[in-house]
Amino acid sequence: MKMNLSHFEAALLFALFTSVVLGVVTRSTDRDRLHYGIYTFCCFVVALFGLGWLMYLGHG
Amino acid sequence: MPVQEKEQKKPAPPLGKWAPAVALGWLIPGGGHFLLKRPGRGLLLLLAITGMFVCGLMMRGYMFQPQSGDLLTTLINTGGFIGDLCGGILYLMTVAFGYSQVDTPGHVHDYGTKFLVTAGLLNLLAMVDAYEIASGRKD
Numbered sequence: 001m002k003m004n005l006s007h008f009e010a011a012l013l014f015a016l017f018t019s020v021v022l023g024v025v026t027r028s029t030d031r032d033r034l035h036y037g038i039y040t041f042c043c044f045v046v047a048l049f050g051l052g053w054l055m056y057l058g059h060g
Numbered sequence: 061m062p063v064q065e066k067e068q069k070k071p072a073p074p075l076g077k078w079a080p081a082v083a084l085g086w087l088i089p090g091g092g093h094f095l096l097k098r099p100g101r102g103l104l105l106l107l108a109i110t111g112m113f114v115c116g117l118m119m120r121g122y123m124f125q126p127q128s129g130d131l132l133t134t135l136i137n138t139g140g141f142i143g144d145l146c147g148g149i150l151y152l153m154t155v156a157f158g159y160s161q162v163d164t165p166g167h168v169h170d171y172g173t174k175f176l177v178t179a180g181l182l183n184l185l186a187m188v189d190a191y192e193i194a195s196g197r198k199d
Contacts, residue, residue, distance in 0.1 A: 001118055002118060002119075002120060003115060003118035003119050003168070003172075004168055005119070005168060005171070007167055007171075010119070010167070010168070010171040011171075013115060014112075014171070014174070014175065014178070017108045017109075017111055017112040017115075017178075017179075017182070018112075018178065018182065020104055020107075020108040021104075021105060021108050021109065021182040021185060021186065022185075024101050024104050024105055024108075024186075024189070025105075025185050025186060025188070025189040028198065028199055
């Protein structure tokens with residue numbers, strides 16, 4: 001079985017898995033963990049769009 | 061009184077207190093948390109790390125082998141190998157079942173390689189967390 005994802009899908013999947021782990025290991029209460037996980041995921045997505053646009057505009 | 065003197069340095073916890081949790085955490089992602097009676101967090105770690113590793117395999121990611129050569133080659137391959145190795149049983153089973161993928165160009169393979177290494181590095185974070193819980197520095 002082979003997985004064929006676009007750049008965007010793969011990056012989103014990466015962000016999802018990483019955010020879950022970062023949320024679990026970095027905070028001390030469940031509420032904070034959930035918030036931090038969501039915050040990290042949002043940061044990934046914002047960086048994804050930001051860098052995407054930067055590369056698009058930089059490419060000319 | 062200086063701040064450094066106020067802060068009392070905690071003594072290192074005994075090996076027997078944290079080593080089983082860290083070792084099990086390496087072997088099975090989230091295993092250390094299960095051993096320390098944190099099943100919810102253990103399950104989340106298990107699902108996220110295993111999911112990432114399996115996705116990496118399904119994208120036909122490349123497994124690093126330590127190589128010597130110029131500095132960059134040594135750094136990338138040795139660092140990548142250590143990252144893969146941190147995957148614990150996932151890495152051991154993959155090697156035992158003879159998974160072999162050449163490093164080919166293409167964004168899917170490239171993402172797969174990063175997924176495999178990152179899964180190992182996230183497991184390393186989970187092991188550090190298990191250590192802190194076992195040594196009483198964190199709940």
